[in-house]
Amino acid sequence: MTAADRAELARRVIEEAGARGLTLAVAESLTGGLLADAFVSIPGASRVLVGGVVAYDTALKHTLLGVDHELLRRRGPVDGEVARQMAAGVRRACAVPRRGSTAAPTAIGVATTGVAGPDPDPQTGQPAGTVWVAVSAGAVERQRLLDLDGDRATIRAAAVTAAIELLVECLEPGSASSTP
Template structure:
């Protein structure tokens, strides 16, 4: 399903539940928020977004642990989870989603181009499951573990394709959570993917 279709379905489900959404973005630079707000009636559920492109903003605005950023860099599954949790709290939403990764053209924080982490975090009031990590995406035993779900992607394609597939993937991960599907049924997993498909 294309990102526009996923966004429309996410907003429909959130509207039915009477729940709200906030977005934290890094590599996607506002594209997730743009996709969400392109859907008519988005204002009923969309609270807002934070584009924390600079690493220090992830810490200062979204509340990502500074020691974690220093140890692992910004391109990390736990960073994505903490970004999602931080934007949810900051903007007072039921659900927070986040993207962080490397769109290219150069590697970042020792991570190759196409490494992307997308995350979903639900508040106590939202109908979510317990914390779950897609295999291979993060250390589940970490004391910094945030509540939510994260997926690590290995995307192929150019910068634009990687960014657009990241948008679709984070919205699809949220849709899985809203629909109650198991993580193994979606595409947002630790796999090789072609951007833009």
Template sequence: MSADDIVRSLKERGETVATAESLTAGLVTAALTDVPGSSAVVRGGLVVYATDLKHTLAGVDEALLAEHGAVHPEVARQLAEGARARCGATWGLGLTGVAGPDPQDGVAPGTVHVGLSGPSGSSVVTLTLGGDRHEVRRRSTSAALDLLRTHLKISVE
């Protein structure tokens, strides 16, 4: 899972990215900023592990959180949009899910929603990932980077 191609593509395009992460708690931002020169394209990241911070920091609708809980596709979409808007980035990534080992709000471990917000709108991918807590978080990070890579139309070599 290399973020080099994403950073390079964003630099070439003159675009930027920001994140709002729950279950990954900054792993996506860390992966991006491991790349030398990433400061030119990574605007910032919000770690919104607590449910109330999803609203106060990332702008997720309080009623949505109250009705559906923190692990919901629309929450991921709003996290991505919030990261993009609050950090002034071209692209926003939002992640929410259950890393485990226990369910959260009746949602099974391994359930992950990855949101992407960009110039042409927003989308969400829902995944069911196997493995332990560490593996779910690692695979969620990869999925978020892959989603951005796909929208940037970067071929994987």
């Protein structure tokens, strides 16, 4: 996928979430801010994007995002349930009232965690290219395992694309698992 294609998908997320009055928050590990940047690059992103957390260190996944400590100890940071809890955690952390409203908006959380490489992760032993992306949006929670090839930059870019694609799927009107 080209950078222009990725930008078009990010634009679709911003437009659809904005039309529904939803906000978006991102939790990133291996992508280190690239996912947030994909949205910030879109004019009008401030209507939807409320913030994000780069929890590169495993301990931050617990302390800032509320990922279960025992889960991290047992499975490590590169895990589908960890990604899901990261998405739910950033959703909670960034669900703040906007523009004079007293009610917190419905937020969507999206997360990335994985191994960008070039070598296997020393903490988990998982190979480079093992990536999880997740979305948390109320009753809708999805996670997806990716097995990516390429160098560090290629893996990180592909993880961003996959996270945005998962958001698009969750936001599609008429989808059986579409967000509120």
